[in-house]
Amino acid sequence: MSKGTIRQILLITDGCSNQGEDPVRVSEQIAKQGISVNVIGVLEDDQTEDPTGLTEVNDIAEAGNGVSRIVYAEELSETVQMVTQQAITQTIQSYVSKELKDIFGKEVNEEELSPETKEEVHEIVEDLGETVDLQVLILIDTSASMQHKMSAVRESLNDLVISLRSRLGGYYFSIYHFPTRRQITKRLLSWTNEGAEIAKVFPKLATGGITPTGAALKEAVKMFDEEVIGEEQDYDIIDSSYRSSS
Amino acid sequence: MTSSIHPTVHLANGTKIVGKWHRQTYKVIRQIGEGARGSIYLVRGSQGLNALKISKDPFVITREAKILRLMKKVQGVQLGPFLIDVDDFTYRKTQYSFYVMEYVDGVRIKDWYHPSKASHLAIVIKQLLFKLHHLHLSGYIFGDLKLENLLIDRQSKQVRLVDFGGVTQLGRSVREYTSHYDRGYWQMGERKADPAYDLFAVAICILQLDPTFKRMATNQRNLVKLIDQSRTLEPYHPILKKAVQGQYQQAMEMKKDLNRLKLNRQRKTVRRKNPSLTKKTANQPNIQHLHPAKQTMKKEVIGIGSLLFVQFSLLAGFYYWF
Numbered sequence: 001m002s003k004g005t006i007r008q009i010l011l012i013t014d015g016c017s018n019q020g021e022d023p024v025r026v027s028e029q030i031a032k033q034g035i036s037v038n039v040i041g042v043l044e045d046d047q048t049e050d051p052t053g054l055t056e057v058n059d060i061a062e063a064g065n066g067v068s069r070i071v072y073a074e075e076l077s078e079t080v081q082m083v084t085q086q087a088i089t090q091t092i093q094s095y096v097s098k099e100l101k102d103i104f105g106k107e108v109n110e111e112e113l114s115p116e117t118k119e120e121v122h123e124i125v126e127d128l129g130e131t132v133d134l135q136v137l138i139l140i141d142t143s144a145s146m147q148h149k150m151s152a153v154r155e156s157l158n159d160l161v162i163s164l165r166s167r168l169g170g171y172y173f174s175i176y177h178f179p180t181r182r183q184i185t186k187r188l189l190s191w192t193n194e195g196a197e198i199a200k201v202f203p204k205l206a207t208g209g210i211t212p213t214g215a216a217l218k219e220a221v222k223m224f225d226e227e228v229i230g231e232e233q234d235y236d237i238i239d240s241s242y243r244s245s246s
Numbered sequence: 247m248t249s250s251i252h253p254t255v256h257l258a259n260g261t262k263i264v265g266k267w268h269r270q271t272y273k274v275i276r277q278i279g280e281g282a283r284g285s286i287y288l289v290r291g292s293q294g295l296n297a298l299k300i301s302k303d304p305f306v307i308t309r310e311a312k313i314l315r316l317m318k319k320v321q322g323v324q325l326g327p328f329l330i331d332v333d334d335f336t337y338r339k340t341q342y343s344f345y346v347m348e349y350v351d352g353v354r355i356k357d358w359y360h361p362s363k364a365s366h367l368a369i370v371i372k373q374l375l376f377k378l379h380h381l382h383l384s385g386y387i388f389g390d391l392k393l394e395n396l397l398i399d400r401q402s403k404q405v406r407l408v409d410f411g412g413v414t415q416l417g418r419s420v421r422e423y424t425s426h427y428d429r430g431y432w433q434m435g436e437r438k439a440d441p442a443y444d445l446f447a448v449a450i451c452i453l454q455l456d457p458t459f460k461r462m463a464t465n466q467r468n469l470v471k472l473i474d475q476s477r478t479l480e481p482y483h484p485i486l487k488k489a490v491q492g493q494y495q496q497a498m499e500m501k502k503d504l505n506r507l508k509l510n511r512q513r514k515t516v517r518r519k520n521p522s523l524t525k526k527t528a529n530q531p532n533i534q535h536l537h538p539a540k541q542t543m544k545k546e547v548i549g550i551g552s553l554l555f556v557q558f559s560l561l562a563g564f565y566y567w568f
Contacts, residue, residue, distance in 0.1 A: 119308040125305070159430065
């Protein structure tokens with residue numbers, strides 16, 4: 001039996017898209033393929049914590065069955081790690097409730113579970129979250145306004161790798177950015193689990209003016225199909241062999 | 247879906263919380279804390295004052311409640327606040343999960359500490375290491391150890407750990423941490439749960455008490471150099487260095503070095519008179535330990551009075567245990 005993998009996109013952006021396709025609709029399409037879209041909105045230092053321009057961040061994540069957070073650049077490291085972790089948990093939770101539905105023959109709303117039952121379910125979720133394999137595609141908005149936040153982004157990705165490395169499950173990540181002059185997205189790093197690679201690719205970042213978030217997401221998701229690593233991909237999120245380690 | 251936004255919950259003072267399952271009632275007195283995963287309120291329950299943690303994310307609540315229940319089982323040593331109740335609550339059509347625990351009325355280490363108390367600090371840290379030792383024995387590490395999570399209980403005068411959200415099973419990736427206290431952030435090791443991860447954070451807690459540390463740490467990532475620069479903590483330098491370099495596998499090893507630290511200071515003064523003082527004499531523990539402690543006690547009674555007095559009595563107790 002092959003082992004399942006959780007697949008995620010992590011979008012780091014600082015504002016609303018202004019060109020091309022509606023990112024919320026694209027995100028919804030991506031979610032249908034079993035890939036969650038998680039979004040971190042990076043605030044300007046003088047922005048309040050609830051800026052209207054960043055509501056899209058929450059909408060994209062909501063449509064993509066993902067998690068979103070809006071934070072200042074200095075909070076990025078902790079946030080990237082937390083969002084990734086919560087997204088794993090959330091994916092497994094929805095998988096588990098699907099299983100419960102199969103067992104009970106009806107939708108089981110978590111709110112209807114007693115604290116004691118919830119605790120048992122959550123324990124399974126936590127075990128899976130620690131052991132399941134993970135594939136994260138990191139998509140960075142490098143439009144002009146992101147320029148001075150790049151060092152924080154880079155640091156947060158280094159930090160993410162430390163966390164991924166500490167999990168029991170396997171992982172791969174890749175990094176893309178948008179916009180670029182000729183293409184919508186550009187690959188900075190193909191699937192790897194080597195954290196040292198980040199330092200090599202990061203200085204290459206260029207910045208552009210427009211923010212075609214929707215189109216970029218649409219491009220990025222193709223990479224999950226194009227580059228299959230190692231053994232064959234399993235389209236089930238998790239299978240019963242989850243406890244076996246890699 | 248539990249996606250997006252913050253899991254914190256804002257409740258007005260005076261709000262009545264009635265548990266959905268166990269039907270207990272709690273009245274909100276005021277908010278006492280807010281983290282990235284939920285909000286903590288001081289509440290009045292049928293048994294008096296309690297602390298109540300509430301979150302939009304039920305996962306946070308069940309997990310921490312489970313940990314607190316585990317902490318209670320660790321024999322003889324009270325590691326965490328007593329867990330009183332776990333339940334759900336519907337407020338303005340949204341369901342939240344909460345748990346209720348014993349309210350720890352304590353002084354934050356940061357507020358208590360002053361560089362002139364550098365020698366008393368050892369007592370507090372030893373109490374902390376004693377608790378961590380028992381936590382580690384039970385198969386977990388604390389994870390998110392930081393000054394904000396350390397209180398000195400006003401009643402028992404003991405160090406108390408609060409916020410068990412970071413508690414992680416040995417061998418797994420640390421659940422919750424704060425960058426500046428994290429071994430991974432300093433590139434001194436993995437973010438994996440082993441006892442040394444907590445001991446690293448203990449060292450950072452001590453360093454954070456040096457008034458210059460925060461400023462220095464912004465442009466210096468070499469911890470060993472930072473330790474050398476923290477002048478007010480000089481006696482602790484060797485221990486801090488060992489802790490950040492992962493040379494302590496067990497909390498008790500670090501605690502033993504702290505015990506010796508007192509001795510060394512004593513020895514230094516004796517040495518001036520008699521440099522040939524043998525190791526054997528220096529290693530007779532009890533009397534030598536208690537002596538300097540008693541001396542300092544006299545000076546400090548005026549300052550913080552009974553708090554330290556009781557701490558020292560406890561310290562004396564601990565020395566007879568180990």
